[in-house]
Amino acid sequence: MLFRSEKYDLMWLEDMLTGDYVPWVNPQAYRELTTSTSTPIHTGEQIYLRHNFKELIETQAVRVVGPDPADIGGIAELKWVAEHAYMHSIMMAPHGTANGLLGLGALINVCATLPANYIAFEYPSASDPWWEDIVMGLPDGPIVTDSHVALLPGPGLGLDIDPEGAKKYLLEEDQGFFD
Numbered sequence: 001m002l003f004r005s006e007k008y009d010l011m012w013l014e015d016m017l018t019g020d021y022v023p024w025v026n027p028q029a030y031r032e033l034t035t036s037t038s039t040p041i042h043t044g045e046q047i048y049l050r051h052n053f054k055e056l057i058e059t060q061a062v063r064v065v066g067p068d069p070a071d072i073g074g075i076a077e078l079k080w081v082a083e084h085a086y087m088h089s090i091m092m093a094p095h096g097t098a099n100g101l102l103g104l105g106a107l108i109n110v111c112a113t114l115p116a117n118y119i120a121f122e123y124p125s126a127s128d129p130w131w132e133d134i135v136m137g138l139p140d141g142p143i144v145t146d147s148h149v150a151l152l153p154g155p156g157l158g159l160d161i162d163p164e165g166a167k168k169y170l171l172e173e174d175q176g177f178f179d
Contacts, residue, residue, distance in 0.1 A: 071097075136154075
């Protein structure tokens with residue numbers, strides 16, 4: 001039985017062939033999948049370094065790439081992929097890094113610098129209640145307003161670790177970590 005996704009008007013189908021924890025790319029297989037549907041195909045969460053995106057982008061094997069800043073090798077690598085994808089009419093929807101607020105700070109800042117192919121990012125949140133205690137620089141109100149995210153006002157990622165707030169969560173043998 002053939003599954004047809006077009007009737008659902010999806011923004012994209014993600015990691016249909018490789019999925020999580022598969023750091024290699026099979027551009028030929030992704031190209032076959034991409035040409036078989038009008039639903040955009042997305043991949044990139046677990047792909048390491050810009051070099052592994054090159055053929056995927058240049059052969060139009062997918063319509064959306066989504067590198068994770070932590071997996072690809074940092075913000076500079078993600079930015080290179082975004083710009084290379086833009087030159088090849090590939091959309092950009094970065095994957096969230098970690099499950100915390102520092103990853104959110106990284107994505108907000110890098111996405112503010114991306115070219116016109118940027119369409120969305122995965123929204124990391126404070127998945128554990130202690131995140132709110134250890135991070136400084138969060139706005140008082142909501143981070144997302146009318147589907148838009150404002151830059152965080154602090155330097156760097158806009159957020160920082162609060163050593164005093166974090167100390168209560170350290171193991172006894174790690175109490176001197178911030179000294």
